[in-house]
Amino acid sequence: MSASERIPAxxxxxxxxxxxxxxxxxxxxxxxxxxxxxxxxxxxxxxxxAALYCTVTHEGREAAxxxxxxxxxxxxxxxxxxxxxxxxxxAYLVSExxxxxxxxxxxxxDGPHGEGMCQLWIExxxxxxxxxxxxxxxxxxxxxxxxxxxxxxxxxALLVHADDERLRRLAVxxxxxxxxxxxxxxxxxxxxxxxxxxxxxxxxxxxDKLRTLLWGWAGEPLTxxxxxxxxxxxxxxxxxxxxxxxxxxxxxxxxxxxxxxxxASLLAxxxxxxxxxxxxxxxxxxx
Numbered sequence: 001m002s003a004s005e006r007i008p009a010x011x012x013x014x015x016x017x018x019x020x021x022x023x024x025x026x027x028x029x030x031x032x033x034x035x036x037x038x039x040x041x042x043x044x045x046x047x048x049x050a051a052l053y054c055t056v057t058h059e060g061r062e063a064a065x066x067x068x069x070x071x072x073x074x075x076x077x078x079x080x081x082x083x084x085x086x087x088x089x090x091a092y093l094v095s096e097x098x099x100x101x102x103x104x105x106x107x108x109x110d111g112p113h114g115e116g117m118c119q120l121w122i123e124x125x126x127x128x129x130x131x132x133x134x135x136x137x138x139x140x141x142x143x144x145x146x147x148x149x150x151x152x153x154x155x156x157a158l159l160v161h162a163d164d165e166r167l168r169r170l171a172v173x174x175x176x177x178x179x180x181x182x183x184x185x186x187x188x189x190x191x192x193x194x195x196x197x198x199x200x201x202x203x204x205x206x207x208d209k210l211r212t213l214l215w216g217w218a219g220e221p222l223t224x225x226x227x228x229x230x231x232x233x234x235x236x237x238x239x240x241x242x243x244x245x246x247x248x249x250x251x252x253x254x255x256x257x258x259x260x261x262x263x264a265s266l267l268a269x270x271x272x273x274x275x276x277x278x279x280x281x282x283x284x285x286x287x
Contacts, residue, residue, distance in 0.1 A: 029105035032058050033118045038067055038111045046185075049073050049084060049201070054111075056118070064121035068201075069113035076202065078209070084201030085117035086250035091177050091200035092119075093250075094259075097236050097243045098229045100169050104188075104196050108250070122196050128189035130167065131213065133157040144216020147282060161216055166195035171214040172226045175273050176233065176262055177203040182212035183283045204251045206258040208276055211283050217272040227267065234263045 036058035044051040050072020056065050073084045085108055092106035106119040132143070135157055139145045143160040151157045161167060167187075174182050180202040188196040202209075222230070236243035237260045247256050266273070275281035 028061065029063065029120050030107060032056055032061050032063055033065060033105060033120060034107045034109055036061070036063075038065075038118065040067070040112055050113075052113075053121070054118075066119045066121055066198075067111050067113075067116055068119075069111060069116035071114050072116075073201075078207075079202055079205060081252050081255070082250065085115070087203050088117040088119065088200045090247050090250040091173075091179075091203050093243065093246050094177055094233070095173060095197075097233055098169075098173060099232075100173070100229070102166075102170050102173055102195065102197050103200065104198065119198070122188045122190060122198070124188045125191045130162045130164065130187050130189060130195075131184045132160050134160055146213055146215055159213070161213055163216065164195075167214055168217055168223070169226070170195065170197050171212070171217060171272060172222070172229070172266070173197070174212050174214065175210060175266060176230075176259065178205055178209055178258070178262060179203050180205065180209040180211045181283050182214060184213060204255040204259060206252075206254045208278070210273060210276075211280055213282060215275060215281065218274040220272050222266065222270055222272060227270070230263050230267050234260070234267065237263060 033056060036056035038054050038056050040052050040054050042053045044053055044066065047068075050069055052067045052069070054065050054067045056063055068085055068088070070083050070085050079087075089106050089108045092103040095101065095103035104120040104122050106117060108115065109118050111118065133149065133151060134140070134143075137158065139158065139160045142163050144163050146159040146161055148156045149159045166189075170182075170187075173179075174197075177200065179200065181199065182197070183199075186197055186199045188198060190196070233243065235241060237256070238244065244256055244260075247259075
């Protein structure tokens, strides 16, 4: 292995592409995803649950999207309530409430295979470097250490992520939604400099299940921006708050209470969370 090995942000591809589609901004995406006609073009091969690559068209607009029907979800013993699709929508709602726009526009709707999650497809920047394996004991400038990983033949390398403000915001969002599966393949940087996180089906559990690659800031003070965002979330998650009402159709009351408690805990400690001992801290495989 070379001194530094870049880990790709996403390796999944649709079986069959419909070709170029019109770009669509976030403001118009919700209506397009909710009201447009879905046409299945292929499947995303590496997804653990049914994930279909589609185009959606409405009143002259067209965009690519991902459709995950509820009927294609595998039961999870530790996430017995609700659906993966509902939690994906809930993650989008919380992301929007932060103002950071980290989750692509996502809706719950009927489709060719019944009710499911529909999310705007994000084209990634192939040369973006967010994760890497390095042959050293400490991360270099601009990188944060995650931990050591076996790379074959009894050798280990240090897994690192970029010291990137976009990733730091996503780490805060993951702590709020209790993301149990933040892998490298779920990080989608774009050519315009934005970063999106996807695949939020295992989130919002009432028990602490945070499992992520973004541990580089563990124990460090939250930024002032993050504290302000958490204050706003806390108010929106109050029992009579708009975010609590928006989440109610998608996750359980206990999960909403737990989300409220996580926001309060982050504000009380003023720091990024640290790995606990009751749950694997890093997802495997990491991508």
